[in-house]
Amino acid sequence: MLRRSVMRSLLVAAALAASFAVWASPPSMIKIGTLYAGSGKFSQASTRQYDGLKYWAKEINAKGGVYVKAFDKKIPVKLVAYNDQSSTTLAASLYNRLITQDRVNLLVADYGSVLTSVAIPLARVHKVLLFDETGTSGKFFEPKDKNRYIVLTGLPTSSEWPKVLADFMQHVGIKKVAILYASNDWSGSQADTLNSTLKSLGVEVTFYESVPDSTSSYSTILRRIAATNPEAVAEFGYSTNDIAFLQNYASSGLHFKMMFVPNPALHFDVVRNAVGDAAIKNVYSYVAPPLIRYNKQVNFGPTLDRFEAAYTKAGGKNIDLSTVAGYNTGLIMGKALAEAPKFTQESLRDSIDTFSGKIFTLDGLFKVNAEGAQIGESLPVGQVLPTKKGLALLPVFPLKNAAAKYVYPQPANP
């Protein structure tokens, strides 16, 4: 009996020593696992986001690696990335592979909520911290889930996005608003927030309807919206929806005092090239980095100007929000490794809480709540206005962030 208990104690001690050795001995490299969509409907944004992350890894390795506080030394990083082709089933399998076979030290999600969604339960059950770059669905961060294994590094949750927009509508005295949205999580949650916020501000929502994601003709819907006499129209959808909507609006002969669509903030050139200057001029949208630059406030990592110069010099394409989000995720991971006293997932998560709300990156204030949702950033309202270099989406509200005076009522385009 005594011998058995001694043996058991020895085994426990050996196991503890082994587990200590796992984090006590520094790895030769920090493996960061991620996915990107090389094809399919998320490919454009996803590959740019991946490019941003790759650039961060290249940059940090050129400096000798990332500083890991648990080992008090710099360790090179290695990206392990697979192409999920915008497929959730393939993505789930590949996330599983990254965790169980490649045994990555850090896990980074692919672009957007759909491709991030399948990583969440896997990360949670395997107790791996998921760095969520742009999966902004509020469902991922519900307090009742008590999930500590996720952190949204970039944008705020999508339901937060239109709050400044509602303030702007109230600021210019709009009393009647029509809201149209595509039936997906991202668009629906924005529409829902705008609808409830406007109602609480005493603004009448004259039209509130959804259309399928695949909608490509809005002519009839625009007539129905016009029949409700709104002063402002907000359309929420993917870029294909926004493009079709703006094209149909331009050819409809209708005129509203304010027209808002979200995607110029994310893919300004794509939307502009598709609809033409005449159709996008004076349209309102959100403004996010790189269209807004927090150069003066940045206290961690390079400013957007410096990043853009270095990135394009290194051969990268023009930066957009996805590129910034990818790079910013690298910065946050680096900071977490530099602050965590132990090389464990739990310690990394705890360390994020210690610098949350204290660092301002090129993407904005990094601040997460207990559920890991981003609450530091907000999206100002912008308007497509003429500049010396041609049309540009400029921040116009809140006024303290404004780079131009808004034009309201929006003039009718020729």
Add this chain to the structure above:
Amino acid sequence: MLKGWRSTAIVTAITLVTFIVVPKLYDNQFLLFNMMMYMALAQGLNIIYGYTGYLPFGYVGFFGAGAYAGALVIIFLHWMPLIAVLVGGLTAVLFGMVLIPLFRLSGAYFSIASLAASEALYYVVANPHLEKITQGPYGISMPQAYDANAAYWTMLGILALSLVTSGIIRRSRFGLALSAIRENPLSASMSGVNVVQMRSLSWLLSAFIAGLAGATFGWYISVFYPETVFSLTIGVFTIVFILFGGIGTLIGPIIGTLILYGLYNYIGISTPQYFQIAYGLLIVLLVLFLPNGLVSLLKRRGVDVP
């Protein structure tokens, strides 16, 4: 006759044992789960397409219906996931019953109509006005039910059920009746086969398997959107796998899934830039040289393929 049953039992046993043993050697459980799922779906599709000749392009509709029904009873009624899986299967059967009038159509018309029905169900589920019931476009989140291991073994059970069902049908009078319907419904009817009853029964069986698989898939991933479980890719893959292996056989869908889904993952990881071209070429070659699937190679040599 006995020899036929024996080969069916051997194929079933080998398949199931493989999925019991491989997880001990290979860590990517979700890949194995997906492979089982596609095999079960392929066997389910085999029951309606392989045996009766009716090809439902919208087969994924049953899968999505099962996924949603299973998830909703877990979220709202807090039922055990295993019961939720059963509810998923039965909901797919219910959806299948609603669609029985589609059998008034045939050939491409039936295929397209089933696709339209699946899309219609997708839009109903994703309708924001039904948010309180289906969660609308905002998707399902049920982390409280997440249990990857239990879902894996459940999918193994569903695969076993689909293999046994498909094997029994193939060797039974029911299977003969279905084959007669496939060859010529009018002649089958003249020979005393109750065409409507037999065809409907195979349709509902097929729907039941897809519904079970869908509910288990939803349980496994526990966070999903309407577009995840109503994705046409799932239906297209199932059809391609069964065509590649060989329709109307037990082993054809297994081989088709094993090779094509294996390749899908291998090429997708090793050389993703060549994925589409490699996959497309493979299918073109198949259609040109092996229109009856890989098992036709064995059949040509007189092998009794189970």
